[in-house]
Amino acid sequence: MEFLYTYETLKLEFPLSEPENADFVLLGVPFDGTTSYKPGTRFGPTLIRHATLNLESYILDYDVDIAEFRIADIGDLAIAAGDAGETIKRVEETIGELKSINPSALPILLGGEHSITFGAVKALRPESYVVFDAHLDLRDRYEDNPYNHACVARRISELGIGEAMFGIRSGTREEVEYAEKHGIPWIHARDYSFDAFVELVEPLPEPVYLSVDIDAFDISLVPNTGTPEAGGLRFWDVIEALEWLVESKEIAGFDIMEVGGSGLGDVTALTAAKLLFYFIGMKGKP
Numbered sequence: 293m294e295f296l297y298t299y300e301t302l303k304l305e306f307p308l309s310e311p312e313n314a315d316f317v318l319l320g321v322p323f324d325g326t327t328s329y330k331p332g333t334r335f336g337p338t339l340i341r342h343a344t345l346n347l348e349s350y351i352l353d354y355d356v357d358i359a360e361f362r363i364a365d366i367g368d369l370a371i372a373a374g375d376a377g378e379t380i381k382r383v384e385e386t387i388g389e390l391k392s393i394n395p396s397a398l399p400i401l402l403g404g405e406h407s408i409t410f411g412a413v414k415a416l417r418p419e420s421y422v423v424f425d426a427h428l429d430l431r432d433r434y435e436d437n438p439y440n441h442a443c444v445a446r447r448i449s450e451l452g453i454g455e456a457m458f459g460i461r462s463g464t465r466e467e468v469e470y471a472e473k474h475g476i477p478w479i480h481a482r483d484y485s486f487d488a489f490v491e492l493v494e495p496l497p498e499p500v501y502l503s504v505d506i507d508a509f510d511i512s513l514v515p516n517t518g519t520p521e522a523g524g525l526r527f528w529d530v531i532e533a534l535e536w537l538v539e540s541k542e543i544a545g546f547d548i549m550e551v552g553g554s555g556l557g558d559v560t561a562l563t564a565a566k567l568l569f570y571f572i573g574m575k576g577k578p
């Protein structure tokens with residue numbers, strides 16, 4: 293199976309399925325064209341895949357071996373360098389192509405900056421958007437670009453998709469006012485709890501698109517990301533929330549975004565890879 297905009301890259305080490313009959317389909321999006329502070333998320337997909345070499349495919353907590361699951365990796369998207377709008381369009385088309393050949397596949401994006409999530413959401417048209425992020429990302433424009441990474445939640449909100457945000461500790465007064473006006477609930481990282489997560493997500497309609505901006509985690513876990521912020525969430529807090537979510541709601545798509553770095557074995561990529569394996573394990577367990 294060939295996709296219009298993808299190319300081969302480093303893949304997971306265990307046997308992989310073809311996209312036509314996979315339950316999980318990975319797509320890397322090595323784009324950091326609008327990154328405003330710390331470049332390098334273009335290397336995120338490669339760094340995450342490489343970091344998985346360090347991990348056991350057997351997940352202790354769930355007694356499952358994800359190497360036995362049907363997982364495909366369709367490689368990396370051929371991005372349009374510096375052009376977030378065109379890259380988002382290619383993501384939308386590629387996810388659309390994938391869903392046309394395998395409607396039951398769960399797409400998993402590895403990024404790459406957060407702006408790209410908009411392409412996946414447009415292709416999948418979920419009812420709700422649940423995001424872990426340090427940032428509100430509700431700006432109308434940033435640096436004159438509506439497709440900047442700081443605007444992704446705003447673009448998604450404008451599609452009429454309900455949102456809930458967790459781990460927030462950065463935004464502008466205008467973004468806070470936009471969230472209030474449009475009824476977008478968000479939980480500050482210092483106020484985060486499992487109960488607060490369930491309370492906000494339970495009423496959301498399905499299916500849900502789940503996005504993890506890696507900067508939601510405490511900065512010590514994810515020092516290499518586009519816009520790092522101190523004071524984030526613990527790893528197990530996010531895993532616990534995701535476990536409840538995959539049990540309780542239909543998931544349309546999942547992504548792990550804003551993973552940066554310039555060297556193999558990077559802490560940020562190791563955090564992202566562990567999250568990836570846990571997500572696949574909890575979603576695929578019988």
Ligand SMILES: [Mn+2]
Pocket residue numbers: 406425426427505507508519550
């Ligand atoms: Mn962020």
